[in-house]
Amino acid sequence: LQDKSLALFNVLSPYAHDEGASLLEQGTPQNKAWWWLVSNPDHFSIEDVNKTVQKYSLVVLYYSINGPYWTRDDLWLEGLNVCFW
Numbered sequence: 019l020q021d022k023s024l025a026l027f028n029v030l031s032p033y034a035h036d037e038g039a040s041l042l043e044q045g046t047p048q049n050k051a052w053w054w055l056v057s058n059p060d061h062f063s064i065e066d067v068n069k070t071v072q073k074y075s076l077v078v079l080y081y082s083i084n085g086p087y088w089t090r091d092d093l094w095l096e097g098l099n100v101c102f103w
Contacts, residue, residue, distance in 0.1 A: 022056055022059060023052075023053075023056045025064050026052065026055055026056055026062060026064070026070070027041055027042075027052065029064055029067055029070055029071070030052065030070070030071065030074055033071055033074075034048065047078045047079075047080075047081035047082040048078055050077075050081040051074055051077035051078040051080075051081055052074070054077050054081075054095065055070075055073065055074060055077065060098060061073060061098060062074075072100060073100055076094075076100055076103065077095065080094050080095060
């Protein structure tokens with residue numbers, strides 16, 4: 019798990035406004051999204067940076083607007099293709 023989380027951090031941190039600090043700060047939407055991806059390795063590929071960053075961005079959005087508490091989530095974070103979220 020450590021190797022994958024570090025590899026994912028190295029992919030995502032250049033796209034962060036704070037060089038990845040928010041990924042490491044517990045409880046932030048960025049941190050929750052990072053750990054969600056690490057915990058669901060089928061949902062990201064280190065080799066496919068564009069899709070990984072796209073999925074990470076959508077998961078950050080989900081956590082930023084209280085997605086876990088939605089009464090209707092329309093299958094967010096379900097399935098591998100974000101087009102169906």
